[in-house]
Amino acid sequence: xxxxxxxxxxxxxxxxxxxxxxxxxxxxxxxxxxxxxxxxxxxxxxxxxxxxxxxxxxxxxxxxxxxxxxxxxxxxxxxxxxxxxxxxxxxxxxxxxxxxxxxxxxxxxxxxxxxxxxxxxxxxxxxxxxxxxxxxxxxxxxxxxxxxxxxxxxxxxxxxxxxxxxxxxxxxxxxxxxxxxxxxxxxxxxxxxxxxxxxxxxxxxxxxxxxxxxxxxxxxxxxxxxxxxxxxxxxxxxxxxxxxxxxxxxxxxxxxxxxxxxxxxxxxxxxxxxxxxxxxxxxxxxxxxxxxxxxxxxxxxxxxxxxxxxxxxxxxxxxxxx
Amino acid sequence: xxxxxxxxxxxxxxxxxxxxxxxxxxxxxxxxxxxxxxxxxxxxxxxxxxxxxxxxxxxxxxxxxxxxxxxxxxxxxxxxxxxxxxxxxxxxxxxxxxxxxxxxxxxxxxxxxxxxxxxxxxxxxxxxxxxxxxxxxxxxxxxxxxxxxxxxxxxxxxxxxxxxxxxxxxxxxxxxxxxxxxxxxxxxxxxxxxxxxxxxxxxxxxxxxxxxxxxxxxxxxxxxxxxxxxxxxxxxxxxxxxxxxxxxxxxxxxxxxxxxxxxxxxxxxxxxxxxxxxxxxxxxxx
Numbered sequence: 206x207x208x209x210x211x212x213x214x215x216x217x218x219x220x221x222x223x224x225x226x227x228x229x230x231x232x233x234x235x236x237x238x239x240x241x242x243x244x245x246x247x248x249x250x251x252x253x254x255x256x257x258x259x260x261x262x263x264x265x266x267x268x269x270x271x272x273x274x275x276x277x278x279x280x281x282x283x284x285x286x287x288x289x290x291x292x293x294x295x296x297x298x299x300x301x302x303x304x305x306x307x308x309x310x311x312x313x314x315x316x317x318x319x320x321x322x323x324x325x326x327x328x329x330x331x332x333x334x335x336x337x338x339x340x341x342x343x344x345x346x347x348x349x350x351x352x353x354x355x356x357x358x359x360x361x362x363x364x365x366x367x368x369x370x371x372x373x374x375x376x377x378x379x380x381x382x383x384x385x386x387x388x389x390x391x392x393x394x395x396x397x398x399x400x401x402x403x404x405x406x407x408x409x410x411x412x413x414x415x416x417x418x419x420x421x422x423x424x425x426x427x428x429x430x431x432x433x434x435x436x437x438x439x440x441x442x443x444x445x446x447x448x449x450x451x452x453x454x455x456x457x458x459x460x461x462x463x464x465x466x467x468x469x470x471x472x473x474x475x476x477x478x479x480x481x482x483x484x485x486x487x488x489x490x491x492x493x494x495x496x497x498x499x500x501x502x503x504x505x506x507x508x509x510x511x512x513x514x515x516x517x518x519x520x521x522x523x524x525x526x527x
Numbered sequence: 528x529x530x531x532x533x534x535x536x537x538x539x540x541x542x543x544x545x546x547x548x549x550x551x552x553x554x555x556x557x558x559x560x561x562x563x564x565x566x567x568x569x570x571x572x573x574x575x576x577x578x579x580x581x582x583x584x585x586x587x588x589x590x591x592x593x594x595x596x597x598x599x600x601x602x603x604x605x606x607x608x609x610x611x612x613x614x615x616x617x618x619x620x621x622x623x624x625x626x627x628x629x630x631x632x633x634x635x636x637x638x639x640x641x642x643x644x645x646x647x648x649x650x651x652x653x654x655x656x657x658x659x660x661x662x663x664x665x666x667x668x669x670x671x672x673x674x675x676x677x678x679x680x681x682x683x684x685x686x687x688x689x690x691x692x693x694x695x696x697x698x699x700x701x702x703x704x705x706x707x708x709x710x711x712x713x714x715x716x717x718x719x720x721x722x723x724x725x726x727x728x729x730x731x732x733x734x735x736x737x738x739x740x741x742x743x744x745x746x747x748x749x750x751x752x753x754x755x756x757x758x759x760x761x762x763x764x765x766x767x768x769x770x771x772x773x774x775x776x777x778x779x780x781x782x783x784x785x786x787x788x789x790x791x792x793x794x795x796x797x798x799x800x801x802x803x804x805x806x807x808x809x810x811x812x813x
Contacts, residue, residue, distance in 0.1 A: 368738075370757070370758030370759075371767055375756050375763070379738065379757040379758070380738040380741065380742050380757040381742035381743075381786060383738040384707075384738050384740060384742045384743050385742070387739055387740075388711045388740075391711065392715060407695075407735070408704070408734070408739075408757070411704055411705075412738075415708050427701055428704070429695045429699075429703050429704040429735070439618065439697065440617055449617075453615070453700040460701055465701050465705065515709050518702065518706065518708065519666030519706060519709065520666050520702055521608060521609060521610060521666045521670050522609075523606050524606055525606060526605050
């Protein structure tokens with residue numbers, strides 16, 4: 206698969222194109238240029254490292270939305286085995302923007318639920334661009350209850366621009382569906398581990414991300430509103446998205462330092478899309494450790510701990526009133 | 528311009544915007560029926576238009592005055608005050624916005640929580656102040672809400688929340704998103720104590736407030752004509768690229784879709800709440 210380069214990656218793209226050309230020439234060349242190629246490969250790697258070391262929040266948002274970034278079903282393949290997808294909310298429909306099902310994690314039964322985006326145009330439409338409708342959240346809740354019934358830990362994967370803002374979604378109670386999930390996830394009796402793998406878009410993300418441990422991939426983002434949305438409201442111009450991204454604090458690093466996420470999962474050089482396999486491996490390791498930390502807790506400890514976490518969110522000051 | 532407007536002689540043509548505004552405070556115009564109302568008449572009618580019944584927005588403390596018995600009121604959570612965890616700045620700094628809103632409204636943030644009684648039934652009411660930054664929910668709103676719920680549980684009282692909010696407060700970034708989870712988690716505790724949670728949705732109840740605790744009430748009530756929904760009408764229009772049906776996301780639309788229990792006229796709200804609470808709490812009829 207040919208890597209798609211983002212605008213700020215142009216220097217890498219140019220270098221890679223040059224390397225590609227040399228490789229092509231090498232085949233029928235009398236001179237050995239393999240040394241030159243490996244020199245350029247090294248240069249490309251260090252250039253990528255340099256660029257990614259200094260990503261702005263907005264650039265990070267673009268990486269989080271990269272068209273080749275691994276999606277939930279990619280991790281289902283690389284991290285889990287024996288996946289049995291379960292469909293439908295039992296009321297209205299099967300929402301393809303959220304996938305879920307039983308699986309094994311290191312041999313142990315579990316439930317996997319996540320937003321699912323599409324790769325090509327056809328698939329994007331099929332997945333509704335990863336924007337769930339109420340039936341998606343209700344399916345997710347149904348599967349979480351199922352997991353609870355059989356004592357299975359739940360892994361959720363967050364990757365959505367947001368819940369779908371459409372007429373039908375409103376008619377069927379988008380707000381209620383999200384709110385219901387937030388309420389029910391509060392006292393679910395099994396371990397919940399949420400990982401933001403791409404875009405963590407507002408309430409539509411949170412509706413499957415109330416958890417005992419929240420992980421974020423290094424270049425994923427998590428925000429109350431998209432940078433474009435924030436910019437068009439506060440600056441009256443979507444053009445200021447980069448400013449909005451910076452000031453809102455949407456990156457894993459910033460959110461970790463604010464205490465809003467527990468752990469950052471390192472991505473391969475140049476982002477998860479450069480190496481799906483390596484990304485899957487490091488995510489698996491992180492999930493394993495996170496699950497282990499929760500394993501010792503009794504059900505009541507687990508719920509109490511989760512509740513205390515939820516109550517601790519927020520920054521305010523206190524002043525005695527007269 | 529329609530053919531009728533073109534026919535009208537220019538002198539009586541309406542020139543939007545250039546018309547002299549009515550002196551503030553004395554008169555106000557009903558946005559629904561355009562009747563010019565004497566402010567005192569409107570106030571005496573609980574901010575409901577005496578001509579057409581349109582429910583004007585109501586300030587938080589005025590709302591609490593309408594709902595609660597005059598005696599035995601006690602404010603909760605006013606010691607919780609906002610800060611600026613992200614050093615947020617758009618065209619204005621967040622602290623400047625807070626100060627400006629404080630000066631405009633007299634409130635320190637967008638929520639007032641009051642313990643009291645509705646027709647002698649003790650309750651805690653959390654009430655959004657829409658005039659304070661669009662009633663947006665940030666850390667202070669969340670914390671005051673939670674303290675209200677805690678007080679209700681400690682004293683074994685029902686909890687009521689009156690929403691009027693554009694959603695989460697962008698200036699607090701992800702902290703405000705987390706208030707959705709925090710507030711909703713808090714109301715689940717009422718369930719464990721078998722205490723009623725009544726959610727009263729007023730104009731407008733949108734975004735992160737709508738999509739958290741607002742619809743998980745044991746009873747969900749809306750005021751007539753209130754705009755209630757997850758995504759704003761403009762966002763939806765941009766997404767689906769069609770004009771929205773008449774009355775979309777209004778209380779009347781929601782009851783038709785089965786999203787809420789009832790629509791209650793503001794002038795009957797106090798009686799209605801008292802009736803619901805006594806029924807839920809199995810208090811014998813007076």
